[in-house]
Amino acid sequence: MSLVVIVAVLALVLPRAEGGPDPGELPALASSRGIELGVAVAVDPLRDDPAYRDLVADHYTSVTAENTMKWEHVQPERGRFDWSGPDTVVDFAVENGLDVRGHTLLWHNQQPAWLSEGSYDADGLRAIMREHMEALLGRYQGRVSSWDVINEPFVDDGPELRGNLWLDTLSEDYIAQALTMAHEVDPEAELYINEFNVEGPGPKADALYALASDLLERGVPLHGVGLQGHFVHGTVPDDLARNMARFSDLGLDVEISELDVRIPEPVTEAAVAEQGEEYRRVVEACLEVERCSGVTVWGVTDAHSWIPEWFPGHDAALPFDPSYRPKPALNGMAEALGRRRRPS
Template identity: 35%
Template sequence: MSRLTRRSAIASALALSACAREVQSQPVADTPLKSIASTPVGACLQRHQLDDPAFAALLTRHYSQITAEWEMKMEYILQDDGRFRFDRPDAIADFARRHGLRLHGHALIWYSQVMPAFRALDGQGKRFADAYRNYILAVAGRYRGLAASWDVINEAVDDNGVDLRRSAWTDNLGVDEHMILAFHHAKEADPDAVLFINDYNLENNPTKRATFLRMVERLLKAGAPIGGIGTQSHLGLDFTPPGMCRIALRDLASLGLPIHVSELDISFGDKPETAPLPKLLSRQADLARELAQAYMDLPRAQRFAFTVWGVRDRDSWLRGANGERPWEHPLPLDDAGQPKPMFQALAEVLSG
């Protein structure tokens, strides 16, 4: 996995701090978030986490929608010899079905994941294009009628905020063309799923947001059946200025498409030891409240879902693959699964 590397523009290297101590939960009503919220609320998960009864109980108690953190991506499904592997995606989809949870598919095409089976077809024109279509049909089609939605294109705009990313997809199929094809193939696979284009740093980088919106408008004009915009909302106390979330969601909603806050977490930022933990938690709650209010200010038809990227703080990718950044507490529930001020803020605002 390269989650930390690919989001280096978002989460700068953080110094080990006194914030490594356990977060003390704040007293809030022990009410399921999904029973309070007037919009679907979601969280991501990995297959192995479902074997933990405490994790599964928290997930089903508080959330009405789930996203596979990485096991419905190409890196897991497509093996080097071209065969497909669906054991973990199937288990996640079955969990959603058994518990009455809405399933959001993530993600069909990502610049960062061009697997060896596709590399072997590089420069082979129709064979590459046919394999591209077949992959999308196989994956989106497998969960037809169960996945309510898909991130069809993930992270197409470069971190510089100006250019679109280059990859084997763009080199073989075209910069805009590969996205248009992906949306048409996904629509063919599942005509009823809501099809999203998803990206990060849209709140923090106005230049990137403007490029993203021009790209989406261009794709729509070319006939791509885009059904919604996903903004990952990986925010940080040191790089998300107050007011930016309101501006960003207003801009993103200007195309009239549904909005999915798709991967929310809030980093404490650089050198969190400079502030006491209660103050950091309070600032985190304020930023979550601003984003949630900006989302709730959208017309009801444009509020698709509000998803956090993990269930408990200790499940977050921000902790690092080996837990090397224990000072991060980026989610609404603490390590023990108890509500934090961020939870209270979301509950208050998402209740409508």
Template identity: 35%
Template sequence: MLTVAAAVFAPTAANAAVLTLRSQAARLGIIVGSGAINPDYLDDPKFGQVLAQQFNSLSPENELKWESVEPQRGVFDFTKLDRLVDFAKQNRMTVKGHGLISGCCNPAWLEQIQTPEELRAALTVHFKTIMGRYAGKVDRWDVATEVLSTFGGTGLNANYFYRVLGPDYLAEVFRIAHAANPKAKLFLNESLVEFYPAKRQELYDLVTDLVRRGVPITGVGLETHITFSAPEPGVITGIVNSYKSLGLQVAITEMDVHLSPLPDNAEFTAQAKIYGDVVNEALTAGIRDINFWGFTDKHAYTWVPGAKPLMFDEQYRPKPAFFATWGALVSH
């Protein structure tokens, strides 16, 4: 199905307008979203047009990070987030809150807090203010992102929250988030678990312990930043099944595919296969929430020199990766 779709439909903007990911997502009753949406990108009408046409969900890039939304204590700036939420409402899209805390992007005033009691108070105000403002508008949240070391095996990162609250800080922040909005879906977002078995087990053990203790967590987010080759077939299925046994959901949260350039854009064929294979396995495994880390190479970030990791090129023309993704959706 994927090969046929790519062969029959030449990669043109006209075809992409007809063959939308969003229409297939609606047919399947799933979320297909784009993250890394800086609201300034909406100044380009074409960006907004393709975003709304192709996706039924969006999430911010860094606009929800603590230093952006509460740069001074008690002083919140919702200008950019409001613009995203308003755009989503106008275009009947859902919004994911990415991400409430992370190891980076904390304002200086926050990291000057060095007592657990004061930090819990700051977290409570921060979460209640943000999640209260967007209750009914943001349906799911990446509560914490990249809490483990890059390749795993060394336990939780000793980030600011760990240093002040201790090794059980995740249980605390999930409980604070749940109290701020009891109806919201709450995810733990992590990188590279699809590629490193030890890290995969480490995350599973961590989440299992949270579930055992009644911590209010909805699921796990797999970032799925892919460099050079896809996860081994069956890995995503195994991850989904392991968390399903805990009563949890699994989402793909930040997918992109970074390949080195080849003559005549030959890397795009390999890239398309990876997109198609991963999305197909995710759907077959039962994942109902698939998000990409942007959609146009015009606004892509890559650590592979010259890579073009997203489904549309700089002129918003669909690449083979788009048609492979569309084909994977069609086949389900």
């Protein structure tokens, strides 16, 4: 074996230095394993902060708009669309050779007042859905490869469908109608249902599995499911890969779509180190599943994380700290990609 080959092998199996993977190393490893390694991005730092842009371009293969494609931002008034934020994300991705995941079309949160407070019959609401999809999917057709069409359709901790504008007006068939409509607008896009608290087996995960099975049996254009992966430190399930595999066995792609691992305060050095192992385990679980299409981290740095606001008393959930320095989580993902090969 030549010295060059020995050095290359050691680079894949030895622990990473504290400085983290070199720019371009993580994207190359992810691509060699046949998965996306994505990240959710915020518009303001993506537009204004060169260091933030460099972190994204140097360490990931795809981007998701964290908020700017949600209904309240993109269509604040009926028929008036604001493309400034989505264009920033998509243009950045195209310029840097990154894929784009669209997020999200139908959700019970972050709706503009004209939509959430309106009164609609079924035909009227379907017309609004189509107008929105034709505008949003149509604008980015060919540049956004997949969409979270349905986001969080079940109640937080149970198997029941969540009461919302769509369910209350269109019945539970709103999910099939939305997927079918999105496919009509962009036949090339991969269409997902995205949900949380379904990463390990349980009643809610079973309900998502039953929903996906029913949709496929009916010929509804569903291509994948996203298991969000908003974990508290110490709660990454041991059976994550096995739970993902049953969706893969249906013929669906499956991905960890919104990964973060929040740490209860005070955040300790030991907890941050253990978090690195948790990120490694999540990526390894994806690599164990034949149709796991990727892992997307929900935010670039702890400086721009949603966690402290939504989960007071928790912090430090992401692979870069508030000063943009890499944490063990980044090394953990690199280690997983370096060691684990996909099943043939």
